[in-house]
Amino acid sequence: MPPAAARRPVRLTSRLTAWLGKGLVQALLVVVALVWLVPTFGLFISSLRPSTDNATTGWWTALAHPGGLGFSNYGSILADSGITHAFWNTVLISVPTTVAVVVLASLAGYAFAWLEFPGRDVIFLLVVAMLVVPVQIGLLPVAKLFGALGIFGSLTGVILFHVAYGLPFAIFLLRNYFADIPREMLEAARMDGGSEWLIFRRLILPVAKPAIASLSIFQFLWVWNDMLVALIFADSGSQPLTVALQSQMRQFGSNIDVLAPGAFLSLVVPLIVFFAFQRHFVQGVMAGSVK
Template sequence: MTTATATAPAQSHAGAPRRNLAGRIVDRLGSGVVQVVMILLGLFWLVPTLGLLVVSLRTTEVNNAEGWWTIFTKPAEITIANYADLLAGGFGASFWNTVAITVPTTILVIGIAAMAAYAFAWMEFPGRDLLFLVVVGLLIVPIQIALIPVAALYGQVGIFGSIPGVVLFHVAFGLPFAIFLLRNFFIGIPASLLEAARMDGAPEWRIFVSVVFPLGKPAIASLGIFQFLWVWNDMLIALVYANPANQPMTKYLQSQMRQFGTNMDILSSGAFLSLIIPLVLFFAFQRYFVQGMMAGSVK
């Protein structure tokens, strides 16, 4: 009796999982120290952004003569002349071109993908699984192989160089991932909710609008962030399909590169202005971001 009692704790201890070295270090240091380290790492990664901001607030002559960190000892060198010159040029038009490309693309991708994902998840029709496999297969198709054929097609229909042409290209290549993401999220919705709506006589479109779409807000918001950032920061498609009158910010800033210089007064201020809206969008919907990334991973 005593022997059994004495060996029980030893067996329990032997069966417990052993912590690795990193886990033991975290236990000894405590969560507070770990949080401080993570904050310091985050600030370290923000240093390039801070440098970009400082460069955009100084003249070209000062930037060429001194490093950006000297601003802490010479705050009088700060000026907004770079931003004034940038906005007085063609940057304003390119900004609104970027908005005219990004916003319709994001809305179309979300709307079309949400309806298609609902059909793949909860509607029965011939060839559904095979068609979904085709959509998933399109995820591996590189954009580069479609640049020349689509350009030739755009030339025949008369939309080459226009904003609608750029939007259509982004929508076409954004739909496969969007459908895949939303379908995996929608399929996790309890079937009892949809069956209850059908028993009440609700048509499919009503179920989609009143049940599926509200429950899918985390994945839809996350998809919106992904799609918005992809299109907002795109330059390849803009270089191929947008003419100078319809060029977005990325193409405008690229056109400001000098042959024997970097033109930092324009590039730094333009790059920093292009960061503002994506950052506002991300922080506004950050609570949905992780949920959307995990969409469909757990059933």
């Protein structure tokens, strides 16, 4: 038998094995994804059911009789001024915090990566050291400071706390990303007469767009889903949606017709943000894996 003919069955076997292995991995990933999606799907179905049905039967029973589902619960919750006010408070907290963290971290990361100034390495080490400080440790002293400044219980206080505790990780992440940019690119720009601000705006920011997008997603999701900081620093007029839903649960117990649509609304916005920046997020993860 010719050698080429002898090798053909081996190649077919290896290809079949690789295809089966790939198919098995894909099937496993699909199963894991479905398992993770079951609670979300159940929450959505529960938000469409009347309160009497939710009190007597499980959400999966609605799949057999989908005619009883409707959006009346969403109409009721959107008519609740407390919930809608808390929703907009969440937006007013999350968006400015994310913008402030990304802008300040980008400027600081560039300075730590490419600018020479006295004490640069020491200051950067202090910033990195802040990563190991738990949020819980800073709640009481910062609350006293904000009380002395007159911003305790306001949106400003919640935003400032999130910005302060989001900056160390953001600076560390962007500084390391900026430091991996080839020095020749910056030197060529300086030789062409570009200022540091022009280099940062026209060269650094476009190159670091994937990393900045990834940071924006993480920061937004962390602030949007936060409840601990808001419980401490927000009063009844500035509480976000997470605190408002927790208050509803504490007052009314099992009012799933209010909690389910409210929780699903709080879930929709992060999903929209993630899918809107998904392409940049994947690029940032891939770039970080090869640098």
